[in-house]
Amino acid sequence: MKKLPISELNAFFARVAADQKLYLPVEQAGQVDFGCWTEDATVRLDALKTVKSAKGAFFPQVEDMLRFHTQGKNIDIQPTELMNEKFVIFGVRACDARAFELLDRVFMSEPQDPFYAARREHGTVVTLACGEPEASCFCTNFDIDPADPAGDVTAWLVGENYVLRANTEKGEALIADLADSDDDVSAKQAEIRAIAEKLPFANLNLNGFDGEHLMERFSDPKWAELSRACLGCGTCTFVCPTCQCYDIRDYDTGHGVQRYRCWDSCMYSDFTLMAHGTNRPTQVERFRQRFMHKLVYFPSNNEGIYGCVGCGRCVDKCPQSLNIVKVIKALGVKADD
Amino acid sequence: MTNGNIIPMLGVVTDIRTDTPDIKTFRVEALNGGKCFEHMPGQCAMLSIPGVGEAMFSITSSPTLKEYQEFSIKKCGCLTEWLHQMDVGQQVTIRGPYGKPFPVETELKGKDLLFIAGGVGLAPLHSVINYVLDKRENYGKVDIVYGSRSKDDLLDINEIQNSWMDPKNNLDVHLTIDRPQDGWDGHVAFVPTYVKELGFDPNKTVLVCGPPIMIKFVLQALTELGFEKTQIYTTMELRMKCGVGKCGRCNIGDKYVCKDGPVFRFDELGVLPSEY
Secondary structure, eight states: OEEEEGGGHHHHHHHHHHHSEEEEEEEETTEEEEEEOOTTOOBOTTOSOOSSOGGGGTSOSEEEEEEEEEETTEEEEEEOOOOOSOEEEEEEOHHHHHHHHHHHHHHTSSSOOHHHHHHHHHEEEEEEOOSSOOTTOOGGGGTOOTTSOOSSEEEEEETTEEEEEEOSHHHHHHHTTSEEOOOOOHHHHHHHHHHHHTSTTTTOOOTTOSGGGHHHHHTOTHHHHHHTTOOOOOHHHHHOSSOOOEEEEEEEOSSSEEEEEEEOOTTSTTSSOBTTBOSOOSHHHHHHHHHHIIIIIHHHHTTTOOSOOOOOHHHHHOTTOOOHHHHHHHHOOOTTO | OOOOOOSOEEEEEEEEEEEETTEEEEEEEETTSSOSSOOOTTOEEEEEETTTEEEEEEOOSOTTOOSOEEEEEEOOSHHHHHHHHOOTTOEEEEEEEESBOOOTTTTTTTOOEEEEEEGGGHHHHHHHHHHHHHTGGGSOOEEEEEEESSGGGOTTHHHIIIIITOGGGOEEEEEEESSOOTTOOSEESOHHHHHHHHTOOTTSEEEEESOHHHHHHHHHHHHHTTOOGGGEEEEOOOOOSSSSSOSOTTEETTEEHHHHOBEEEHHHHTTSOOOO
16 A cells, blocks of 8 residues: 555646646536646546546547548548547546456447557556545446455545555556555445445446346336436436447548547437438437447346446436436336336 | 547549439549458448448448448438538548448348348348349358339349349249339239238248338238248347447347347347337
8 A cells, every 4th residue: 555645646647647648537617537737727626526427538529530631533641640649547436447357348339449549558656545425426236345445556535644555567557656654444345335325326226237238228118207207318328438339431621531439429410310211210319229239238238237336426407307326117017116 | 340449531433323313333542552450241330421420331332342342321311411412532531341241241141032122122131132142152042032113113123133032043033013103024022912812932041121111011011921020130220429339329128229230130129129
């Protein structure tokens, strides 16, 4: 274990940022999101949840893929260089850290996504145990421990010090120059777990959400009622740490064509639209797709691991108060059914 | 044999054939000649014109053709309109092949084959049919039922009449159009009705492709004739962006059409939500 007094935090950040980019929760225009550390950034490690998740560190909202130049009938392709600089993302919570593992299952499985893989290779993740999980949190349903998050380094705030534990070689290198500590974090962990246990959504019934019951969950008549208020705004998708659907589009820069990919949402009416129509014509099918993917299709392809990490951002942000918790409660079946 | 690369290569259009009022067939070669990559019948490729769009098309030519690949493309959207206006010599970007092919070297081998196609649905089966004809000794009796709206909409009609129908191929082609037309003395009926009228022996293995409504009624007709779902294959079309099972667009149930399909057997489709 290593120790970093709060008073020396900024000096540590300055040392890290001297030779690589450092991303951490910063406040800008009244909201906290992961941003680049600078000396005058308003760092907000106390904020439990950033508005958008940490997924942008490895799967940016917009990412260039290629550039084209066309001349008459000829085309010239210039591939975009892959990420080749080290960076650190500091202050990732347990839910977002698990989400990286879920994104890995998509982007690192064959055929590996070169853009994501390069970012993953160059990034070092420092997680931060949750000080005080809040009412919309429900990560414990997915076997996530908010008191012991994954990552290359795990940090706890104990009194006036951050206590840090390296979990990988990358992590060890990052905190090697900090003072050793014999602090025990178990009391702090017990405190966090005690809070998490008592949260309102701590004991969701996930029985029946699996590949075996795929058609039963899909055919449930409750989808129509559940989705009735959905505006199709896609906010849930954009704040979600595990949503990974993307679009590929071209932009005419005036000097060529930039091909980029960007986050997209299965909640949008044009997501599956083709020249001859769409296979999900109403919001009922689109709403169902998003939740079926996280609760049934993803686990069916990934040894039962759910595509939700219980961060609660959709609970906090949906303008119509729709969310995955409501879906789980409405469609869940009793253990003896 | 699929390609995981989402970065395209360049190809050049070396021939354009007008098949019907809204279908053209484009021949694509690598810039230094030859095929851009090898493929198997039923696999697809992403074609793109920078700044216009990129979309998935089935590779229409058989892999036994060594010099080039062909794509029969119907004009129906932004990119396809553009493709229909281009001239020979135009460069395009191409990536692939993607998806699971028809099991021509395994499950289809030694079988009597029945191909059923409607309209531009012949395009993906065209690759399989020519593959089978080039390796004729590996397959049993071959029947093709092909229909379209009118005689002018029949794709590959010259090839069908001059090459496929050659007696040495031991192959029967059953053409039909939707409604009577001057200058057509062939059969008039919708494809599913014609399939029922022809009353095929239910020992055959079937490959069907066409508009969703046609596929639905063909399946009913085949069931009435005694065919099992395990004997029937189709190939699907959904919107795709990446081609490698990551962008999420072609997801149906726990499958991705781009990598788990586009070729499915009907018993595999039966356990999936009918969102296609």
